[in-house]
Amino acid sequence: MAADTTCPYCYETFPVRDIMFRCTARPGSTGSRCKAERDPVLEERRGRRGELGPVFTARPRGQLAPCPTCQAVSTFRICPVCHSTLPAQFGMVDNRLIAMVGAKASGKTVYMTVLLHELMNRVGSADGIALMAADDETMTRFGADYQDRLYRNGELFHGTRPAGANDHRVDPLVFRFGVKRRRLLGTRPEHTLLSFFDTAGEDFSSQESVQLNTRYLANADGVILILDPLQLPGARLPARSDSGLPNTEGTDSPINVLSRVTSMLLPHRSDPGGRRGSGRISTPIAVVFAKLDAVWDTLDPGSPLRAHPPGGARFHTADSLDVHEEVRHLLREWRGGQIDQILDSNYRHYRYFGISALGNSPTPDSLVAPTGIQPYRVTDPLLWLLSEFGSVARQERR
Structure with a gap:
């Protein structure tokens, strides 16, 4: 895996290890769920409005990571700069x-x-x-x-x-x-x-x-x-x-x-x-x-x-x-x-x-x-x- 990569949506370059995750906003293993909310970064960088699961950092297991708040496992990897959802296998191909x-x-x-x-x-x-x-x-x-x-x-x-x-x-x-x-x-x-x-x-x-x-x-x-x-x-x-x-x-x-x-x-x-x-x-x-x-x-x-x-x-x-x-x-x-x-x-x-x-x-x-x-x-x-x-x-x- 390359040390650095570039977001295919905002074209900003960042280390692969900085890729973040977005919570699914669905109930996790604890029975609780995170509340969907506006993402000001996504709105500012790409004009995307609406309420989504909160963003978090994690040490992933492959392309999966549990939300530290609700423990729901997320596959939504996002760009750390613009918060766009990255394509499947991004950073691996x-x-x-x-x-x-x-x-x-x-x-x-x-x-x-x-x-x-x-x-x-x-x-x-x-x-x-x-x-x-x-x-x-x-x-x-x-x-x-x-x-x-x-x-x-x-x-x-x-x-x-x-x-x-x-x-x-x-x-x-x-x-x-x-x-x-x-x-x-x-x-x-x-x-x-x-x-x-x-x-x-x-x-x-x-x-x-x-x-x-x-x-x-x-x-x-x-x-x-x-x-x-x-x-x-x-x-x-x-x-x-x-x-x-x-x-x-x-x-x-x-x-x-x-x-x-x-x-x-x-x-x-x-x-x-x-x-x-x-x-x-x-x-x-x-x-x-x-x-x-x-x-x-x-x-x-x-x-x-x-x-x-x-x-x-x-x-x-x-x-x-x-x-x-x-x-x-x-x-x-x-x-x-x-x-x-x-x-x-x-x-x-x-x-x-x-x-x-x-x-x-x-x-x-x-x-x-x-x-x-x-x-x-x-x-x-x-x-x-x-x-x-x-x-x-x-x-x-x-």
Whole structure:
């Protein structure tokens, strides 16, 4: 068990031994019961109101601990900082925090929804991957606010609410990711807790608003940066005529968003060592160019971005590197070379990806196209990050 861990809800880091418990507020072995009460810490940190069992510290027996007041055995382990109930086996399996960032209208929320839907349904069942919500709130929110809205109603999202509009609180979605790994004695599943933090584009429109998210990004294990290629001047003219063209300048431009995120990460996650790469950010960042369908017709027939991606529960390194170099080449054509310069100078581990979450441009009234949702390469960025963490095996050869 790791000495320190990070809460998947508030992103604060603390020693595992500091994990606290919450009483069940049901009768214990003595026949008495603790009275449910308000938790001011939970209200302040996460806006959760209502009456719950009191919080206590204990020397646990595994994941169980008796309340010192009523002796009722509790399985409700909570974060010592925000008092959120921690997922099952927290601190006993890998815990990875992933921040999704990007400019306003870059497609972050659509991408996250399609990615998780694919892992839970089509991709996961075929490739030995299992993804499930790690708590009831994630199960309810992802189903009603994300998956049903996009897949059942065909409606796009109007934008993630800025952190400042919710008293600086953001609620991540927490999932349990399982993959079958081959070992000497056969295959066995390995699990990782994944916390997805979807920031609003407005949260990266100024240096001041970036600071609202400092704790989340500084403690994230990996970053998925969503960029819209149509915000780059060289990609706009040859793009499909039905593609909505976003603004190319101002605070929401890809270069400005990347610059602000980089400036925020440098003081917290830069490598202080004396080896090669010193001073660069150690957090791996997947740079994802979304809405690939808008520029599909401009790609060469032999482009790796046109190739059918390999399947399976492994990360295919050779295919990914081919895509990486192809996107780097396209960046020069799209007049976005400054993006590559910033990444190469400031990050130790970065990788380019090209994806399409929907497969076609939405209708003018912000609905999914009549052809339906046809995602392309949406799992590549997450599998790369998981391979960097060691949670997913790599396939080095073709």
